[in-house]
Amino acid sequence: MGNNPSKVTAQDKAILDLKIQRDKLHQYQRRITVLTDKETDIARQMLAAGDKKRALLALRRKKYQESLLAKTDAQLDQLEQLTRNVEFALIQKDIVFGLQQGTKVLQEIHAEMGGIEHVEKLMGETADAVAYQQEVSEMLGGRISNQDEEEVEDELAALEAEVNGPSPVAVLPNAPDTVLPASQAAEDEQLVKAKQRQPERQAMLA
Template sequence: MGNAGSSQKISAQDKAILDMKNQRDKLHQYQKRITVITDREKEIAKECLKRGDKKKALLALRRKKYQESLLAKTDAQLAQLEILTSDVEFALVQKDVLFGLQQGTNVLKEIHREMGGIENVEKLLGESEEARAYQREVSEMLGGRMSNQDEDEVEDELDALEAEVSGVKLPDAPTDKLPENEQVKEETPRERARRRAQEQAAQQAAQPILA
């Protein structure tokens, strides 16, 4: 009877909060461990650029960016779930929280696979058939999982790394502040190309179809 009276039943809300904290702890452990891998991926990108292999350098940086963004987005999602669980009546958000926890579990498994040991990272630099097959697999996997913003940031990092390897100093951004009525957001080369492509497509769509 004493045991029955002293035992406390853990509520679904308490369990969800505990699961979230455990997931975040594991995520932070992965963040520390994956730094070794992302640092090596950056070094591989440099080595590839020195050899003139820009394609492999880009692949190494894309993989690095994907891993970093995966960790950051999952951490932000778990933080949001913790706030939701604490601030809103749990019964109202229980379904969403449990779904978010399941997603977090799936992403943690994916991150664990992505880490995969330093030997897989070295395959990004290899020339063997096995290495090339791995490079194709990584490229195809990243194709549908990175946002346009991530891809643009990778291109910018590649440009900066290429300049560093070649010893060319990129021009500093102007520090003078324009008057408010003259402030205009400068387009990046990719944004300019994308805008021109959209304008050309619009022009072609507007042309009458000849009989």
């Protein structure tokens, strides 16, 4: 099986394609880290300005970019394991399909690059910037999972606490700790004794 040159060539080609995708992914990871750091900073600035909506948009875009990288990374790991399989011919179709999908996701990541100027549009006030923000919001609408949305909300709350300080905690009034005056205590004691004697009087009258 190992002496078949066509099989070795196909496997070598698949491994080479994987290496190209892996190298490209690592390049994107370095570039996106710069962008996501900037998006976090923009979210912080927007919260300081009281604009929670745009802060949330910046964090949602950041989460989407991170999820694209994670998805591609996991897919490449899986494909690398497949190419090591001795029955390469049986899984070759799956590997080719996986590489095609990886290329598609890498293209999505490339489209997300855009540069710092695009990220800064997330806090712009011009008509062009507002239109871009709307476009990003609509694009993210169906591409972020519920779990990612929850994580974005948690990150927003953490940033909000960092920028504005922790939310004030309501302080309940202390329970009264004053001692009743002696006269009031005596009256209370007489009332209790009178209630205790009441059944005895009723029995005598009967």
